[in-house]
Amino acid sequence: xxxRTRTVALLLGAAVVIGGxxxxxxxxxxxxxxxxxxxxxxxxxDYKGPSPIxxxxxxxxxxxxxxxxxxxxxxxxxxxxxxxxxxxxxxGRPFKLPFGTLYTPNITPDKxxxxxxWTDAQFLRAVHQGISADGTRLxxxxxxxxxxxMPDADVLAIKAYLFSLQxxxxxxxxxxxxxxxxxxxxxxxxxxxxxKDKRFEPIAERSPEWNxxxxxxxxxxxxxxxxxxRTLAQAMNTRQKFxxxxxxxxxxxxxTGDRTTGIGAWSKPEIEAYLATGHAxxxxxxxxxxxxxxxxxxxxxxxxxxxxxxxxxxxxPPIHSARLGAPAAFAAASHAQGPADNPIGKRVFxxxxxxxxxxxxxxxxxxxxxxxxxxxxxxxxxxxxxxMVLQGTGPQTAGRPYMPGFARSYSDTEIAAVANYVTAxxxxxxxxxAPRDVAKLRAE
Amino acid sequence: xxxxSINGEAHHADVTADxxxxxxxxxxxxxxxxxxxxxxxxxxxxxxxxxxxxxxACQLPVGLVGARKITTVEGVGATPAGAAVQKAWLDLDVIxxxxxxxxxxxxxxxxxxxxxxxxxxxxxxxxxxxICRCGTYxxxxxxxxxxxxxxxx
Ligand code: FES
Ligand code: FES
Numbered sequence: 315x316x317x318r319t320r321t322v323a324l325l326l327g328a329a330v331v332i333g334g335x336x337x338x339x340x341x342x343x344x345x346x347x348x349x350x351x352x353x354x355x356x357x358x359x360d361y362k363g364p365s366p367i368x369x370x371x372x373x374x375x376x377x378x379x380x381x382x383x384x385x386x387x388x389x390x391x392x393x394x395x396x397x398x399x400x401x402x403x404x405x406g407r408p409f410k411l412p413f414g415t416l417y418t419p420n421i422t423p424d425k426x427x428x429x430x431x432w433t434d435a436q437f438l439r440a441v442h443q444g445i446s447a448d449g450t451r452l453x454x455x456x457x458x459x460x461x462x463x464m465p466d467a468d469v470l471a472i473k474a475y476l477f478s479l480q481x482x483x484x485x486x487x488x489x490x491x492x493x494x495x496x497x498x499x500x501x502x503x504x505x506x507x508x509x510k511d512k513r514f515e516p517i518a519e520r521s522p523e524w525n526x527x528x529x530x531x532x533x534x535x536x537x538x539x540x541x542x543x544r545t546l547a548q549a550m551n552t553r554q555k556f557x558x559x560x561x562x563x564x565x566x567x568x569x570t571g572d573r574t575t576g577i578g579a580w581s582k583p584e585i586e587a588y589l590a591t592g593h594a595x596x597x598x599x600x601x602x603x604x605x606x607x608x609x610x611x612x613x614x615x616x617x618x619x620x621x622x623x624x625x626x627x628x629x630x631p632p633i634h635s636a637r638l639g640a641p642a643a644f645a646a647a648s649h650a651q652g653p654a655d656n657p658i659g660k661r662v663f664x665x666x667x668x669x670x671x672x673x674x675x676x677x678x679x680x681x682x683x684x685x686x687x688x689x690x691x692x693x694x695x696x697x698x699x700x701x702m703v704l705q706g707t708g709p710q711t712a713g714r715p716y717m718p719g720f721a722r723s724y725s726d727t728e729i730a731a732v733a734n735y736v737t738a739x740x741x742x743x744x745x746x747x748a749p750r751d752v753a754k755l756r757a758e
Numbered sequence: 759x760x761x762x763s764i765n766g767e768a769h770h771a772d773v774t775a776d777x778x779x780x781x782x783x784x785x786x787x788x789x790x791x792x793x794x795x796x797x798x799x800x801x802x803x804x805x806x807x808x809x810x811x812x813x814x815a816c817q818l819p820v821g822l823v824g825a826r827k828i829t830t831v832e833g834v835g836a837t838p839a840g841a842a843v844q845k846a847w848l849d850l851d852v853i854x855x856x857x858x859x860x861x862x863x864x865x866x867x868x869x870x871x872x873x874x875x876x877x878x879x880x881x882x883x884x885x886x887x888x889i890c891r892c893g894t895y896x897x898x899x900x901x902x903x904x905x906x907x908x909x910x911x
Contacts, residue, residue, distance in 0.1 A: 400844075423817065423897070430904065437876065649879070649880070649883035649884075650880070650883075661882070661886070664883050664886040664887065665886040665887060666800065666884055666887070668883070668886075668887060669799050669800075669802065669813075669814050669887040670799050670814070670817060674885070677809075678813060678814075679799070679813055679817050679818045679822070680817070680818070680822065714800075714818065715778075715817045716798075718798045
């Protein structure tokens with residue numbers, strides 16, 4: 315009896331160790347960014363065809379600073395390293411993470427408060443490995459796991475551009491991380507497992523356009539940092555590559571080839587229009603952090619690079635998002651049909667929304683205002699709908715139609731109600747967002 | 759040069775396609791019956807009709823109008839629904855300061871043209887986006903019911 319009990323206990327113990335080891339192994343050893351594509355990885359020098367790295371051909375003879383500017387745009391450094399209303403690249407933008415708030419640092423060439431004293435080697439080490447000039451570890455909010463794919467020449471071109479800017483004296487703000495997250499040295503382990511620190515290697519069997527797209531998407535544009543879900547250890551879960559993640563309260567939707575919940579049904583020109591202008595007719599309008607990425611980064615890239623990105627994205631294997639509905643057809647043109655159990659939501663919709671969006675969801679004035687078929691209206695969290703209502707969206711340049719924010723016009727209860735009305739009327743997975751969820755989003 | 763059909767007449771405006779229709783009406787063509795309130799499609803003061811549908815002219819780039827027929831408050835009295843609304847408005851003294859009323863009349867005329875006997879919910883759905891700082895809402899509701907009854911009698 316005793317022996318049997320011991321055997322069982324031992325077997326159980328072994329199972330736990332093996333099972334736990336397997337789970338840990340799965341968590342620690344994730345596929346690389348291009349593993350899905352198969353084929354033969356070749357060193358850049360051995361790749362036959364135009365180089366997939368660097369700047370597009372039309373900038374081949376530009377100055378190092380101009381090349382650096384293009385790559386800085388491609389890497390969208392400006393979005394994070396600029397505070398709201400602040401000087402570009404002087405830092406200070408807050409990022410609320412689960413463990414505290416992080417403020418981005420000043421990366422202008424000021425010697426006292428910026429990176430004016432950094433050597434090339436220090437800059438490379440920060441961008442590739444997440445180690446600051448003084449040796450402290452940086453949090454992977456700086457997407458160094460993606461930037462590690464960029465060759466030294468591209469990173470140093472960015473440095474040359476940054477060093478050509480006016481230095482701005484603006485001290486960095488301290489982060490508010492609590493123990494143990496304030497123990498920066500622990501990030502060393504994170505980097506050991508989750509940053510392979512390997513430069514981009516093209517795949518011999520793929521076209522030059524595909525390889526260029528792969529480089530841009532996986533390296534500088536760092537799409538996966540928001541669009542790939544994270545593991546418990548906060549690494550990009552590349553087994554769910556591009557199946558949808560999050561950024562600053564927004565859901566960054568599925569951009570795999572899935573036809574209903576990804577972008578598998580989009581044509582290549584639609585993907586290109588979306589990236590270059592923030593709007594693909596009938597498909598999607600970029601809002602929140604993606605609007606920023608379009609305005610500050612993608613809209614500055616050449617047509618050729620946008621086409622390359624689209625070519626590459628169209629090869630991402632489809633993954634279906636269970637928590638995202640398929641697009642719906644247009645809603646009824648009459649207010650009388652549609653959700654009847656949400657009078658507050660309907661009242662807000664008829665006051666503030668219908669004159670641009672129409673009861674049908676087709677959009678009453680401009681095509682961008684179509685609600686039907688947008689991912690946000692079939693997202694049962696309604697997070698993006700609520701954030702658009704709070705913050706507004708669209709190009710806020712003079713004279714262009716845009717959506718104003720309603721944070722100061724409506725209460726949390728009203729915004730939750732109208733978000734639920736919108737998902738029920740125009741989507742296929744009605745939401746139940748609560749006023750307290752809206753209150754949290756308000757704080758984003 | 760853009761050609762626009764407004765109140766049954768052809769008008770020409772030398773503007774870029776992204777200028778809002780409201781600016782073209784008021785500043786370029788001098789048709790100031792249509793009012794500017796908020797500029798962000800939130801007050802309804804700038805409402806005009808495109809092929810009979812009420813739209814906010816302040817957020818509509820003029821280049822998107824195309825061949826659709828524009829009706830403004832200057833011309834709406836020539837339509838049966840518009841005439842009925844104007845008569846009810848005078849009978850009931852709906853107007854106070856008047857600033858919002860071009861928009862109210864345009865939204866109301868579109869509503870009664872498409873809805874024979876609008877219920878309170880129909881009126882809410884069509885009119886909630888037209889704001890009146892003077893608070894004439896009660897008379898507007900009454901005016902719409904009266905105009906609808908006469909128009910569809
Ligand atoms: S001015 Fe157009 S809705 Fe207010
Ligand atoms: S009558 Fe004065 S704003 Fe409506």
